[in-house]
Amino acid sequence: MPKRRNPTLPQPPPLSDHLDRIKQFEDMLAAEQEKRPKRDKYVQWGNDTVPAWLKAELEMLLREINSQRDAADLPALNMRDLRRVETMACGHTDYSHKLALYCAELCTTPGRGLAR
Numbered sequence: 001m002p003k004r005r006n007p008t009l010p011q012p013p014p015l016s017d018h019l020d021r022i023k024q025f026e027d028m029l030a031a032e033q034e035k036r037p038k039r040d041k042y043v044q045w046g047n048d049t050v051p052a053w054l055k056a057e058l059e060m061l062l063r064e065i066n067s068q069r070d071a072a073d074l075p076a077l078n079m080r081d082l083r084r085v086e087t088m089a090c091g092h093t094d095y096s097h098k099l100a101l102y103c104a105e106l107c108t109t110p111g112r113g114l115a116r
Contacts, residue, residue: 018104021068025100028064032057033096058082061103068107077106 032053039053058079066076085106089098 018108021104021107022097022100025061025064025103026097028060029057029096029100032060058086061099065103065106072108074108074110081106 035056036053039051039056041052042049043052043055045055062077062079062082065082069076082103085102086099089095089102092098
């Protein structure tokens with residue numbers, strides 16, 4: 001017998017919506033990554049010195065995540081939340097896909113994002 005869902009808990013989005021959202025983030029990230037050769041300098045970002053392309057890509061992703069969270073009546077996330085999942089994607093051969101997947105999850109996850 002299948003488990004009954006608790007109607008008081010937030011329900012996950014339909015799988016097709018989630019897959020579409022992942023694809024959207026993959027496409028946005030790929031378009032931004034094409035600009036990397038023009039962003040080959042290092043910039044100061046808070047207490048860190050990072051490649052300019054990394055800063056630009058993460059800022060773009062955070063804007064989109066928060067736009068989608070706003071549409072879902074979820075509180076905005078900050079760069080620390082995104083940097084946490086970006087480091088989870090680092091080192092993977094499919095870094096862009098992993099990052100897109102985590103961004104899609106951040107769009108619909110209540111609270112501060114993915115489980116810590």
